[in-house]
Amino acid sequence: MSVPKGSWVEIEAVLLKPEERAPNLPPDTAKVPYLLKVSGFLTEDSELGQTTAVRTLIGHEYRGLLKIVNPSYAHSFGATVPELLGIGRRGKA
Amino acid sequence: MTRDNSYAAVLGRKNEIMKRALGIDFDDFIQSPIAFDYERMMRETGYSHEDIVRIQTDSKVGNTPLFELKNLTEAVRKVSAPGMGATILVKDEAANASGSFKARRASISAFEAQKKGFAGLIAATSGNYGAAVASQAAMRGLQCIILQEVFDSRDICQPEIVEKSRACEAYGAEVLRLSVGPELFYMALRTLEETGFFNASLYTPFGIRGVETLGVEVAEQVRARFGKDPDAVVITHAGGGNVTGTARGLLLAGCAQTRIVACSVDLGGLHMASDTDFNKKSFTTGHTGFGVPFATWPDRVDVPRNAARSLRYMDEYQLVTQGEVFYVTELLTKLEGLERGPAGNTSLTAAVTLARQMDRDQIVVVQETEYTGAGKHHNRQLSFARENGIEIRVGDPSGNVPGKTLVLPERLDQVRGKVQDMDRLRLSYLKNAAKAHPVDQWNENDYAFVAADIKSEEAWVKLAVSNLENK
Ligand SMILES: Cc1ncc(COP(=O)(O)O)c(C=O)c1O
Numbered sequence: 001m002s003v004p005k006g007s008w009v010e011i012e013a014v015l016l017k018p019e020e021r022a023p024n025l026p027p028d029t030a031k032v033p034y035l036l037k038v039s040g041f042l043t044e045d046s047e048l049g050q051t052t053a054v055r056t057l058i059g060h061e062y063r064g065l066l067k068i069v070n071p072s073y074a075h076s077f078g079a080t081v082p083e084l085l086g087i088g089r090r091g092k093a
Numbered sequence: 094m095t096r097d098n099s100y101a102a103v104l105g106r107k108n109e110i111m112k113r114a115l116g117i118d119f120d121d122f123i124q125s126p127i128a129f130d131y132e133r134m135m136r137e138t139g140y141s142h143e144d145i146v147r148i149q150t151d152s153k154v155g156n157t158p159l160f161e162l163k164n165l166t167e168a169v170r171k172v173s174a175p176g177m178g179a180t181i182l183v184k185d186e187a188a189n190a191s192g193s194f195k196a197r198r199a200s201i202s203a204f205e206a207q208k209k210g211f212a213g214l215i216a217a218t219s220g221n222y223g224a225a226v227a228s229q230a231a232m233r234g235l236q237c238i239i240l241q242e243v244f245d246s247r248d249i250c251q252p253e254i255v256e257k258s259r260a261c262e263a264y265g266a267e268v269l270r271l272s273v274g275p276e277l278f279y280m281a282l283r284t285l286e287e288t289g290f291f292n293a294s295l296y297t298p299f300g301i302r303g304v305e306t307l308g309v310e311v312a313e314q315v316r317a318r319f320g321k322d323p324d325a326v327v328i329t330h331a332g333g334g335n336v337t338g339t340a341r342g343l344l345l346a347g348c349a350q351t352r353i354v355a356c357s358v359d360l361g362g363l364h365m366a367s368d369t370d371f372n373k374k375s376f377t378t379g380h381t382g383f384g385v386p387f388a389t390w391p392d393r394v395d396v397p398r399n400a401a402r403s404l405r406y407m408d409e410y411q412l413v414t415q416g417e418v419f420y421v422t423e424l425l426t427k428l429e430g431l432e433r434g435p436a437g438n439t440s441l442t443a444a445v446t447l448a449r450q451m452d453r454d455q456i457v458v459v460q461e462t463e464y465t466g467a468g469k470h471h472n473r474q475l476s477f478a479r480e481n482g483i484e485i486r487v488g489d490p491s492g493n494v495p496g497k498t499l500v501l502p503e504r505l506d507q508v509r510g511k512v513q514d515m516d517r518l519r520l521s522y523l524k525n526a527a528k529a530h531p532v533d534q535w536n537e538n539d540y541a542f543v544a545a546d547i548k549s550e551e552a553w554v555k556l557a558v559s560n561l562e563n564k
Contacts, residue, residue, distance in 0.1 A: 015271075015280060021301055022100055032246040035272040036280070039262070048460040056267040058236040060288070066313070068124035073259040074253045078476030083487050083501050084342050087429030 001048045010039045010071040013064030039063050039071050103282050107359035114285045114292035115556045119397040123413035126530035128542035129398050138298040152200045159314040164428040167307035169448045172506040183459040189229035192464030193221035193408035198300035204230035205299050206291035217281035218376045226293050237266040242277050245371045246464040253377045256468030273361035294395045301338045301400040308342020324455040325352040327440040331383040341429045352408045356443035357384035359412040360495045370482050373496035375415045375474040379436040390525035404547045411443040412512040414493040416500040417508050418442045419471045435463035446510040519547045532558050
């Protein structure tokens with residue numbers, strides 16, 4: 001998919017490969033790369049999944065793989081946890 | 094010229110990067126590998142208390158209301174022995190710009206950065222402090238970069254930190270979202286070096302002096318309303334700046350008898366740098382994963398000497414379980430009509446326990462609240478725990494096992510918390526100090542510094558280190 005320059009996107013970059021990471025990490029952390037994600041405006045027409053660059057809200061440029069077009073925040077209040085509903089109820093015997 | 098950005102090379106340039114990015118010459122205060130002139134460093138920030146009040150008033154910070162939690166106090170009295178059950182007050186710090194007490198810290202750093210002519214500010218923080226710095230930067234027209242630890246290797250994000258990413262971007266900051274690992278500090282150094290921005294570290298004298306106003310306001314508000322000093326002030330502890338700044342403010346206001354009670358959520362058994370443990374936590378701050386290491390060795394941060402030194406000030410350190418905090422959060426909502434976030438309610442949970450052990454005519458102050466909302470809300474943290482395989486049930490909170498089982502108490506009298514042994518914490522500090530500077534090289538100044546730093550006597554320190562040596 002081709003994404004036009006100027007689109008608001010998220011890129012991902014490997015900052016440190018597993019062997020380049022900090023010493024003394026727990027094994028589960030040591031075996032995976034250290035990653036950066038940042039959102040910005042695409043500096044050129046680009047393909048999803050290809051290396052490209054973005055300019056952030058304050059104008060800095062970062063390079064990485066184009067991952068998401070129009071990244072959004074979808075965090076929520078979550079599925080109701082019924083165990084909470086019993087707490088502090090009025091008129092409860 | 095391209096810089097060597099390997100992990101070792103960037104950490105090797107740490108001191109020069111930090112010096113340029115703060116404009117404080119720590120060498121001026123440092124006396125030995127452990128000792129430094131703490132009080133002179135705090136004084137020489139260049140700001141008087143009045144300056145700080147003025148800067149904060151100008152930047153939508155401070156003067157937050159102090160509420161009496163009458164219904165919760167009543168509920169606590171019902172489960173207390175006759176004559177017991179102190180009045181519980183809460184300072185609504187969620188009323189600060191950006192929704193938490195962290196605005197007090199950020200306000201002075203942002204003022205300082207602007208005064209010194211920096212184009213922008215950087216902070217490495219996954220919590221409220223990021224939103225605080227971004228908000229203060231926004232009102233001063235400064236640029237801002239926030240670095241956060243957000244997602245694990247399965248690409249699963251902790252919902253509370255996602256909310257922080259959103260808030261920072263909403264205030265116009267650039268947000269660098271990173272995977273799990275202590276290399277957050279490495280990336281912060283790289284970013285400071287590349288941009289030349291100001292290091293709005295959480296641990297500078299600016300930040301901690303900024304929290305002193307909170308302690309002073311508590312003293313003034315309690316005196317105005319009740320004609321006496323608070324008997325105890327309960328303070329959520331992660332990096333220790335909240336305890337340090339608040340206690341310093343209380344002392345500044347003359348509350349010499351007020352008990353300073355630190356409090357953290359017990360996350361014992363979970364590893365803070367572990368990719369798999371990252372999303373097994375239902376709390377992202379105010380927990381023992383930060384609280385204990387920072388209390389027992391403050392100088393592990395992004396500045397050469399940490400202005401947040403909680404053992405200097407605390408009289409007591411309470412632990413509470415995740416389930417207890419969520420239960421009390423729900424009670425605060427239902428009984429007091431106040432919906433607030435988890436980190437602030439950590440100290441509220443300890444206050445419930447303390448109030449039961451205190452006389453009716455005494456006063457216990459919970460010195461902060463924080464905002465809540467999508468991602469941060471306790472329902473989201475609980476549903477997220479369930480999605481990550483954590484068992485959630487109602488029962489006795491002694492059944493809590495961090496990362497495995499989260500138990501919501503059934504009744505208020507089951508909210509008990511647990512105290513930490515202060516001398517064990519002090520001994521742990523001494524072991525860390527001995528690692529940083531072998532005891533046979535300590536001079537009288539080192540002993541005096543260490544004794545003050547753990548609120549103890551030199552004689553106790555000398556005996557304790559000789560016992561350590563003999564082991
Ligand atoms: C709302 C809130 N309360 C308390 C704390 C703990 O403060 P400190 O890190 O200074 O101990 C934090 C920060 O992590 C926080 O965001």
